[in-house]
Amino acid sequence: MIQRLALIGLGLIGGSLSLALKQRGLVGEVVGYSRQLQTRLRARELGIIDRPVDSVAEAVAGADVVFVATPVQAMAGVFRDMAEALAPNALITDGGSVKGAVVAAAKAALSTAQFAQFVPGHPIAGTERSGPDAAFAELFENHRIILTPMPENAADQVRRAEDLWRSVGAQVECMDVAHHDHILAATSHLPHVAAFSLVSALSRLEERYEVFRYAAGGFRDFSRIASSDPAMWRDICLTNRDELLPMLDHYLAELQQMRGLIDHRDGAGIEQMFSGAKAVRDALYRPVEPKTSAAEPASE
Amino acid sequence: MIQRLALIGLGLIGGSLSLALKQRGLVGEVVGYSRQLQTRLRARELGIIDRPVDSVAEAVAGADVVFVATPVQAMAGVFRDMAEALAPNALITDGGSVKGAVVAAAKAALSTAQFAQFVPGHPIAGTERSGPDAAFAELFENHRIILTPMPENAADQVRRAEDLWRSVGAQVECMDVAHHDHILAATSHLPHVAAFSLVSALSRLEERYEVFRYAAGGFRDFSRIASSDPAMWRDICLTNRDELLPMLDHYLAELQQMRGLIDHRDGAGIEQMFSGAKAVRDALYRPVEPKTSAAEPASE
Numbered sequence: 018m019i020q021r022l023a024l025i026g027l028g029l030i031g032g033s034l035s036l037a038l039k040q041r042g043l044v045g046e047v048v049g050y051s052r053q054l055q056t057r058l059r060a061r062e063l064g065i066i067d068r069p070v071d072s073v074a075e076a077v078a079g080a081d082v083v084f085v086a087t088p089v090q091a092m093a094g095v096f097r098d099m100a101e102a103l104a105p106n107a108l109i110t111d112g113g114s115v116k117g118a119v120v121a122a123a124k125a126a127l128s129t130a131q132f133a134q135f136v137p138g139h140p141i142a143g144t145e146r147s148g149p150d151a152a153f154a155e156l157f158e159n160h161r162i163i164l165t166p167m168p169e170n171a172a173d174q175v176r177r178a179e180d181l182w183r184s185v186g187a188q189v190e191c192m193d194v195a196h197h198d199h200i201l202a203a204t205s206h207l208p209h210v211a212a213f214s215l216v217s218a219l220s221r222l223e224e225r226y227e228v229f230r231y232a233a234g235g236f237r238d239f240s241r242i243a244s245s246d247p248a249m250w251r252d253i254c255l256t257n258r259d260e261l262l263p264m265l266d267h268y269l270a271e272l273q274q275m276r277g278l279i280d281h282r283d284g285a286g287i288e289q290m291f292s293g294a295k296a297v298r299d300a301l302y303r304p305v306e307p308k309t310s311a312a313e314p315a316s317e
Numbered sequence: 318m319i320q321r322l323a324l325i326g327l328g329l330i331g332g333s334l335s336l337a338l339k340q341r342g343l344v345g346e347v348v349g350y351s352r353q354l355q356t357r358l359r360a361r362e363l364g365i366i367d368r369p370v371d372s373v374a375e376a377v378a379g380a381d382v383v384f385v386a387t388p389v390q391a392m393a394g395v396f397r398d399m400a401e402a403l404a405p406n407a408l409i410t411d412g413g414s415v416k417g418a419v420v421a422a423a424k425a426a427l428s429t430a431q432f433a434q435f436v437p438g439h440p441i442a443g444t445e446r447s448g449p450d451a452a453f454a455e456l457f458e459n460h461r462i463i464l465t466p467m468p469e470n471a472a473d474q475v476r477r478a479e480d481l482w483r484s485v486g487a488q489v490e491c492m493d494v495a496h497h498d499h500i501l502a503a504t505s506h507l508p509h510v511a512a513f514s515l516v517s518a519l520s521r522l523e524e525r526y527e528v529f530r531y532a533a534g535g536f537r538d539f540s541r542i543a544s545s546d547p548a549m550w551r552d553i554c555l556t557n558r559d560e561l562l563p564m565l566d567h568y569l570a571e572l573q574q575m576r577g578l579i580d581h582r583d584g585a586g587i588e589q590m591f592s593g594a595k596a597v598r599d600a601l602y603r604p605v606e607p608k609t610s611a612a613e614p615a616s617e
Contacts, residue, residue, distance in 0.1 A: 211539070212539055216598050221571070239512055243598045255584055
């Protein structure tokens with residue numbers, strides 16, 4: 018049971034964690050801060066927070082759990098602002114999609130003792146929607162949350178972070194900070210860059226109005242993640258740059274190889290590549306049933 | 318009312334057209350051919366065809382409507398095989414995703430009179446599933462079907478093709494053959510190549526098992542079209558090569574630009590590009606409701 022939760026960042030991730038805890042009666046008071054006054058007011062209206070405050074310091078004062086769910090680049094300032102007001106035994110955790118940069122920011126801003134209270138985390142859940150209105154209590158149920166504990170963390174702090182996420186239905190896994198950033202660059206960051214870039218490329222075509230007119234379900238699914246929050250994804254690209262660039266180069270090389278096969282009319286080569294991709298993808302996700310497909314058909 | 322429909326190719330598209338006509342009582346007999354005996358037998362079992370036959374010529378003999386729904390590269394042979402047996406006033410149409418190559422194949426194989434009976438078409442509907450088991454009667458309802466009539470077509474043949482598709486609930490639009498291939502390269506063919514290539518690139522990583530383990534909903538949606546039929550998409554790449562290659566280059570240039578922005582840590586440039594893509598994508602598709610998102614959450 019959490020006495021007082023300090024929520025810094027009141028969007029999809031922060032809002033959903035609060036709603037999930039409240040729904041289960043696992044939290045006393047939720048005190049919330051976000052940069053925009055209107056977001057704070059809206060979050061209170063939606064029942065995400067009980068009490069809006071005007072600063073990070075006010076939010077964390079007296080809180081036994083602090084959850085930081087702002088875009089990653091804003092976290093350095095958040096850690097600086099909380100350092101003075103933090104309670105001695107508070108658990109600090111976050112929901113950032115990049116971990117190396119967040120850990121570095123926390124280390125720079127917090128005292129040694131405070132840094133040991135910070136257990137970095139990344140829930141592998143979300144939608145392309147953002148802001149407090151996008152939050153819902155079921156978001157984390159049966160989804161993975163990756164914690165990246167550090168040598169500085171006390172074992173009981175790590176356990177508190179694990180319990181927090183398990184209490185809202187998530188499956189907790191632990192991995193190394195650097196490894197997290199490498200794997201997520203492939204799994205999540207590269208696909209987002211690929212989707213944003215595809216929609217951007219098509220929108221630059223002179224014939225864009227017609228192109229989008231004939232876009233069907235396949236394009237809708239492919240491009241869904243291009244509706245994600247631009248500021249959040251800007252920060253992910255900037256803070257995970259060193260892992261993302263080689264992954265992007267790997268994708269560019271694959272596209273160039275594909276280009277060569279098409280250019281040389283190498284039907285066998287093309288089919289081999291497509292078959293390989295299909296086999297992997299089919300193994301990951303069972304095909305949807307025809308009736309579901311009827312509701313959301315793909316383009317051809 | 319169609320007396321006898323000849324169905325060449327018994328997969329998702331051909332099978333669905335037959336089921337849609339049968340459900341509405343708009344067809345007498347459906348005679349079907351596909352290369353594999355097992356596919357013919359399965360199509361009869363599923364009620365897609367009434368009578369399986371052993372050749373294209375047998376299928377088209379006495380048919381008043383012929384629908385060709387094989388992969389695009391197989392269509393040249395299909396047209397050659399039907400030329401001898403075609404009824405004088407039969408409507409011939411097809412469901413190929415590329416139109417220029419199909420028109421050229423028909424022109425080479427058919428007599429002048431027969432060629433005038435061929436009204437090329439492309440239903441903008443489908444799923445990532447393939448084969449007769451993927452077919453369902455509702456596939457075309459409220460979906461676009463693009464016809465690309467030619468100067469050689471008699472007006473009443475074009476009208477018959479329009480009526481055929483409208484009778485199964487599709488919205489008919491007409492455009493020029495070359496224009497179709499250009500627009501669809503952007504709308505459909507490029508996204509498929511991008512998705513196949515992304516899954517292929519990730520599957521070549523040494524850490525692929527872990528990468529796919531942490532792939533969440535965003536990746537699932539992005540990669541869904543990479544579960545499409547490899548032979549069908551090989552044929553599309555080969556037959557629409559001249560439109561696809563410049564479109565792929567356009568995408569590669571966009572990715573390179575994106576790469577440069579990330580490399581130079583140009584946060585404003587990245588955000589501008591992401592915001593532009595999001596604005597276009599949001600305008601195309603209203604965001605899904607939170608409850609739907611809960612069922613299919615995206616990765617972050």
